[in-house]
Amino acid sequence: MSVVGVIVEYNPFHNGHALHLAEAKRLAAAEGVIAVMSGDFLQRGEPALVSKWARAEMALHAGADLVLELPVAYAAQPAEWFAYGAAALLDATGIVSHLCFGSEAGTLAELQPLARQLAGESGALKAAIAEELATGASYPAAYAAAAARCGAAPAGGDPGAAAAAAKALLEQPNNSLGLHYLIALQRLGSRITPLTVRREGAGYHDAKPGDADIASATAIRGLIAGEGGLKAAAPYIPPFTAEILAREFRAGRGPVTxxxxxxxxxxxxxxxxxxxxxxxxxxxxxxxxxxxxxxxxxxxxxxxxxxxxxxxxxxxxxxxxxxxxxxxxxxxxxxLSPQELAIGPGYIRVLGFSSKGRAMLRQMKTRCPLPIVTRAASLTHPRLDLDIRAAAAYANAMPIRNSSEVFREYRQPPITI
Incomplete structure (x- = not known):
């Protein structure tokens, strides 16, 4: 079975995500989809609009067959460790054949050679990053410049021109994150085949929607927070997203900021x-x-x-x-030291599955070297403890606080549709 993996946050799931999911299935000729999704806190260090359970439900309605939680130890990290944790989870399933991510480049032609060089040059790369940081650059800018210096000088080519081109490539956020997925697969020695889809329409950081029916998650959250509320966001999200958000808001489980x-x-x-x-x-x-x-x-x-x-x-x-x-x-x-994170996630937490996903889980149990967790109480692990504590803190900040949400981790089975 061909199974494509996607690494997502779905905060919330929108029309652009639907296009990416459809294209990922097409490119991989996939019979199944596994989504590794951040939990209640996201890569940029912010809380999700609604809980991981509600967003897992969105993913299943959208066509994902199995939704796995990216532990908070990796979810709220710079791109290097976010990508490593997510790729390590997909690799550990033993059944994922492809990883498909969005990028501004829309091709692996430039990203893959860079990844091959950078995966084996961590010492030189770290030194170059430190030099760039010493100039006062932010970490993303320092990484882009250092990566360009360390990995973009082809034999016989002009190193300066190649480095400038690589720097411009990596200053685009989805290209940069995609490079880290490729580096992670290299460092893991994974057999997963990477694929990329050109990111169309709204940019990652666009604060306002465009004229089409695609807007960034940032813009959609802005619409929801404004006077128009969910009605204003409706053109940019599928009906099931709107219904789930409305239900969560009515129940006092969101929005969380x-x-x-x-x-x-x-x-x-x-x-x-x-x-x-x-x-x-x-x-x-x-x-x-x-x-x-x-x-x-x-x-x-x-x-x-x-x-x-x-x-x-x-x-x-x-x-x-x-x-x-x-x-x-x-x-x-x-x-959360590099040495600790390099060990890998340590378990696979299942947030939801379809009927096909249930069959995929059975297959995983014969191939996966990690414990597969469907109920938090079934495993004692320091990283899982961080997830449980994060979920409790998130629930305690909901508009309507109640003990059933605060302690939901111990009783919630995977979401099924």
Whole structure:
């Protein structure tokens, strides 16, 4: 059976995602689809609009057969480790034949050679990144420049021109993330065949929808938060997404935003010493002192105000969001070190499946080297413990708080449709 893997967040699932899913199936001639999906917190360090269970349901309605959770240890990370964790999960299933991702390039012709070179040059790459960071560049910009320097000089070619072309390529967010998927497959020694689909229509960061029926998730969330609400977002999302969102909102399970976590976050920031803050993952380069310095000058004590005060050319909004998230969730630096993350996820958590997905799960049980978890209470694992704690923190920030949601992880079976 040909099975295509996709790595997603679906915050929320929209028309552009539907196009990607259809094209992934077509390119891979796939008989089944496995989606590795971030849980309640996302790669850019922000909470999802609605829970992972609601978004898994969207994925199943859209045509995914099996939805697996990307552990929060990998989900809320820079691209390198986000990609590594997700690719490692797909590889561990033992049944995924292809990985299909979106990119601005729409081809592997330039990305794949870069990935082959960079996968084996981690030391040189890290040194080059450090040099770029020393100039005051943000991490994404530093990575793009360093990757171009380390991996884009073909024999007999003009190294300067090649590096400039590679840098321009990697400054586009989906190309950059795609490169990390390719590097992860190389480092894992995976037999999965990569495929890419050109990203059409709205850009990843576009804050406003265009004229067509495709808008970025960022733009859609903006419409939902505005006066028009779900009705304004309706042209850009499938009916099942609109129905699931409406149901979740009516039940008080959304929308969830960073401001939903303002009280517990500021409690941590105000009561922790700089030394205590510095123990958390991604609190680097003295940021603990910058946080403590900024707190007395805040007028409204909102998360957005704090982020805007902390933001500099060096520290991007995304980097700072992830840092605050790790403080909120009490993620210790030692638990998420490169050495720990390189070990891999350690288990496969199933969020949902179709009837075909059920058959795929049976096949996985004969090929997968990791425990397959359908109920959180069935496994004790430090990474799964982080997921359970993250889900409880997320549920505690919902518009209507109740114990059944806070402790849902222990009783919720996979979603089926």
């Amino acid at each position: 960073w401001e939903s976590f303002a009280a517990p976050l500021f409690h941590q920031l105000l009561t922790s010493s700089p030394a205590k803050l510095a123990e958390h993952h991604e609190v680097t380069e003295g940021l603990e002192h910058r946080i403590k310095k900024m707190l007395p000058g805040l007028q409204q004590l909102t998360v957005n105000e704090l982020l805007m005060k902390l933001k500099t050319k060096r520290y991007t909004y995304t980097k700072l969001q992830r840092m605050l998230l790790h403080i909120l969730l009490q993620h210790q630096r030692s638990a």
